[in-house]
Amino acid sequence: MALAREENSPLFAGSVAGTLRLIFYLALAMVLMVLDHRNGWLWRLRYNAAIVVEPVYRLAGLPSAGMRTLSVAFADRKLLTEQNQRLREDLLLANAKLNRMAAVAEQNQRLKELLDTQRSLELNVQLARVIGMDMGQASHRLVLNRGDRDGIKQGQVVIDAHGVIGPIVEVLPTTSVVMLVTDPNHAVPVVVERTGLRTVAFGSRDGGQLSLPNVPMAADVKAGDKLLTSGLGGRFPPGFPVGEVRSVGQSASGMFLEARARPTADIDRSEDVLLLHDQAEPAGPPPPSTPAGPPAALAPVSGSSSASPPVSTSVASPATPAAAVQP
Amino acid sequence: MNRHRLSLLWVSGTLAFGLLSMLVPLPAVLQSFKPYWPALILLYWTIESGDRITLGVAFAVGLCADLLDGQLLGEQALRLCALVFIVLRFRSRLRFFPMWQQAAAVLVLLLNDRVLQLVVRTFAGESLPSASWWISPFVGALLWPFVFLLLDDLRMHSVAHSRSPTR
Numbered sequence: 001m002a003l004a005r006e007e008n009s010p011l012f013a014g015s016v017a018g019t020l021r022l023i024f025y026l027a028l029a030m031v032l033m034v035l036d037h038r039n040g041w042l043w044r045l046r047y048n049a050a051i052v053v054e055p056v057y058r059l060a061g062l063p064s065a066g067m068r069t070l071s072v073a074f075a076d077r078k079l080l081t082e083q084n085q086r087l088r089e090d091l092l093l094a095n096a097k098l099n100r101m102a103a104v105a106e107q108n109q110r111l112k113e114l115l116d117t118q119r120s121l122e123l124n125v126q127l128a129r130v131i132g133m134d135m136g137q138a139s140h141r142l143v144l145n146r147g148d149r150d151g152i153k154q155g156q157v158v159i160d161a162h163g164v165i166g167p168i169v170e171v172l173p174t175t176s177v178v179m180l181v182t183d184p185n186h187a188v189p190v191v192v193e194r195t196g197l198r199t200v201a202f203g204s205r206d207g208g209q210l211s212l213p214n215v216p217m218a219a220d221v222k223a224g225d226k227l228l229t230s231g232l233g234g235r236f237p238p239g240f241p242v243g244e245v246r247s248v249g250q251s252a253s254g255m256f257l258e259a260r261a262r263p264t265a266d267i268d269r270s271e272d273v274l275l276l277h278d279q280a281e282p283a284g285p286p287p288p289s290t291p292a293g294p295p296a297a298l299a300p301v302s303g304s305s306s307a308s309p310p311v312s313t314s315v316a317s318p319a320t321p322a323a324a325v326q327p
Numbered sequence: 328m329n330r331h332r333l334s335l336l337w338v339s340g341t342l343a344f345g346l347l348s349m350l351v352p353l354p355a356v357l358q359s360f361k362p363y364w365p366a367l368i369l370l371y372w373t374i375e376s377g378d379r380i381t382l383g384v385a386f387a388v389g390l391c392a393d394l395l396d397g398q399l400l401g402e403q404a405l406r407l408c409a410l411v412f413i414v415l416r417f418r419s420r421l422r423f424f425p426m427w428q429q430a431a432a433v434l435v436l437l438l439n440d441r442v443l444q445l446v447v448r449t450f451a452g453e454s455l456p457s458a459s460w461w462i463s464p465f466v467g468a469l470l471w472p473f474v475f476l477l478l479d480d481l482r483m484h485s486v487a488h489s490r491s492p493t494r
Contacts, residue, residue: 018382018415018416021381022408022412025386025405028404029389029402029404029405030401030405031401032400032401033400033405033451035400036399036400037451041400042394042398042399045394045400046394056395057350059347060351061352063351064351064352185453185454205454205455205456205457206457
């Protein structure tokens, strides 16, 4: 829009002061931005202003909650019946699998106790609900209805029934923010299930997809391959599904193959998600092991045998629902 | 005095509503079509009662928006300040533009706003957004006539309403 210079505008007299004021405010904003970028003020401020901020978030989430209620209220009865039937079948199948898994898990547990390791197949999880809220238009984030008061910590991993959704990046007193695996700023170390190839999956810029930009040229990766978390780097526990390769092509540089993958988690549709508790193993060298000798369970007791160790090393507390999930 | 206070209430009320509608989630398909509501509403009040909207108000609204929904404290404050400054400069002309011309001016302002945002994001080290990121200003400009008429109607109504008891 071509707008001519204002020469006889009534505002002209005050324009010098106006420009000065503009410069003042712009400088103030820039100082704020730099300080925030360095020190992360915004989240501290948001945390302190939580009493104002969180009701606003909930209020803004109301329309989508209302839409959801309406869609349930007006949903076709047939559709609901079908869905119910499908869920019932899924439950049956899952139960059957679980039963088979339970024996294996128990065996595994015993073997691991023999090896004196603390790792457990049981998952210590917490259920959370998505408050349909998106933070900023360019980033891929979700807000959950659990926060500091529910014991949520930054860095906890959020999953749903199908795979990894992403890590918690910010925690407020009663809400928390998840960064999705499809966020362009997000990267997760993965392993290709079929071949064991390790690589890194980034969020792609065009949204809703994962990109694996540095797969070696000679590597055997093809569409349909499943990607699991590799557990390298210590932020994500190993063995959770992340995505499924859709296509493989040359990367822009021509030095690597670039694979595109679709996240397995229902990122767009999840309403209820699970928060993993302290599953990631600490990075760095393991702590020095204190007792050198046979495990306590094998200590000479005045009993008959030590075949059934009574100690339970389960990490799951009775208050939180524990679920055994097969990889 | 009463009228003044009432219209102040209207200004702050609509601005708060703008902030809230900025947060309202949309389905992923419509996400990039969401206009920048606080800017549209601030634009209206700057054009219509520019003596009330100063750079300080814009800065405060921007800080609130940053607090609620932002990645960098001060980013939206900077953008809204720049926007309001330009509008205040050309206010006397913008007011008497025909509607389509006003909408075109709004489009340019919103595009300028996006460019500013892009500059800030680039300095903050974030990745470049996809092409659909540029749709929002056009949606904003298309919605401008409706926003303008709606807010005008509300304002007229409130003025008439507040005047009638005094008569």
